[in-house]
Amino acid sequence: MNRRELLTSSLAVAAGSVLPGGFVGAAESSGGKPRPNRIATSTYSYWRFNDESKLPIEKCIELAADAGFDGVEVLHIQMTDESNAALMKIKQRAFSLGMDLCGFSTHQSFISPDPEFRKKNVEHTKKCIELAYRLGIPTIRVNTGRWGTSKNFDVLMANKGIEPRLEGYTDDDGFKWAIDGLTDCLAKAEECGVVMGLENHWGLGRDAAGVIKIIKAVNSPWLRATLDTGNFLENQYAQYEAMAPYAAFVQAKTYGGDGKWYTLEIDYDRVAQILRKANYRGYISLEFEGKGDYEVEVPKSLAMLRKAFA
Numbered sequence: 001m002n003r004r005e006l007l008t009s010s011l012a013v014a015a016g017s018v019l020p021g022g023f024v025g026a027a028e029s030s031g032g033k034p035r036p037n038r039i040a041t042s043t044y045s046y047w048r049f050n051d052e053s054k055l056p057i058e059k060c061i062e063l064a065a066d067a068g069f070d071g072v073e074v075l076h077i078q079m080t081d082e083s084n085a086a087l088m089k090i091k092q093r094a095f096s097l098g099m100d101l102c103g104f105s106t107h108q109s110f111i112s113p114d115p116e117f118r119k120k121n122v123e124h125t126k127k128c129i130e131l132a133y134r135l136g137i138p139t140i141r142v143n144t145g146r147w148g149t150s151k152n153f154d155v156l157m158a159n160k161g162i163e164p165r166l167e168g169y170t171d172d173d174g175f176k177w178a179i180d181g182l183t184d185c186l187a188k189a190e191e192c193g194v195v196m197g198l199e200n201h202w203g204l205g206r207d208a209a210g211v212i213k214i215i216k217a218v219n220s221p222w223l224r225a226t227l228d229t230g231n232f233l234e235n236q237y238a239q240y241e242a243m244a245p246y247a248a249f250v251q252a253k254t255y256g257g258d259g260k261w262y263t264l265e266i267d268y269d270r271v272a273q274i275l276r277k278a279n280y281r282g283y284i285s286l287e288f289e290g291k292g293d294y295e296v297e298v299p300k301s302l303a304m305l306r307k308a309f310a
Helices: 003-015 057-067 084-096 115-135 153-158 171-184 186-192 208-218 236-246 268-277 294-308
Strands: 039-042 071-075 100-105 139-142 195-199 223-228 247-254 284-288
Touching: 039 057, 039 100, 039 294, 057 071, 057 084, 057 294, 084 100, 084 115, 100 115, 115 139, 115 171, 115 186, 139 223, 139 247, 171 186, 171 208, 195 208, 195 247, 208 223, 208 236, 223 236, 236 247, 236 268, 247 268, 247 294, 268 294, 284 294
Parallel strands: 039 071, 039 284, 071 100, 100 139, 139 195, 195 223, 223 247, 247 284
Antiparallel strands: none
């Protein structure tokens, strides 16, 4: 090896040569295997809409750190204060515990013939993007919204997430409203560097095809997918495979003590294989949705996810 070849080789080892898929040469020295996915938990895992356990965000961060998670996904509606002081307190607490704030789970709906309703939800989504930016969170979960013809969420779940359309309107109308609404949020997402992740969360996003249709129509790197493993009630693994290439974030449901609305059998070894095949290297965020005690079930879920995504 001459002097030039030696220098080139040394620089490549020091800097890490870029490989397809974003891997670097440093990974090659340990057998070429990428690092495991980082595992987070949603603050929802400690709440689950149970009045007796709506813990403050800072307390959830502390519990997640004590349990051994790498990060926390913040559920927006669990926050009780959106002031700058409150946001900075959350941010500082996470930093002091060595925890990433990796996701911001928000709610909105664009499925309405009322343009003022849709505009209000666009502005709400932009505000959520700003909140994520101030917290240092790189992605927010967004929804298409639903037709709103179900009496309540319990009725929607009893009908497996299916509800009648508004009389006189079609799914094509709904898709246009969702596409237009999310497109209106792109400039704010790009300005703040916050990726919107469209979740398979009932409504027009009940299946992978609906989510992908919207993502392709919007056609922007600032709209990707949030893949929720617990929201496909049919053909779940085929739908995971379809959505995986679009995923910016993954939420992993578990149901210790039986599910609050339903229980799914999810083979997380198989899910991990699907995500590896799609070269998904981002966060896996636990959403514990069982009736069991979170103090018992959340650590068990973490151990299972660590093993599956090692």
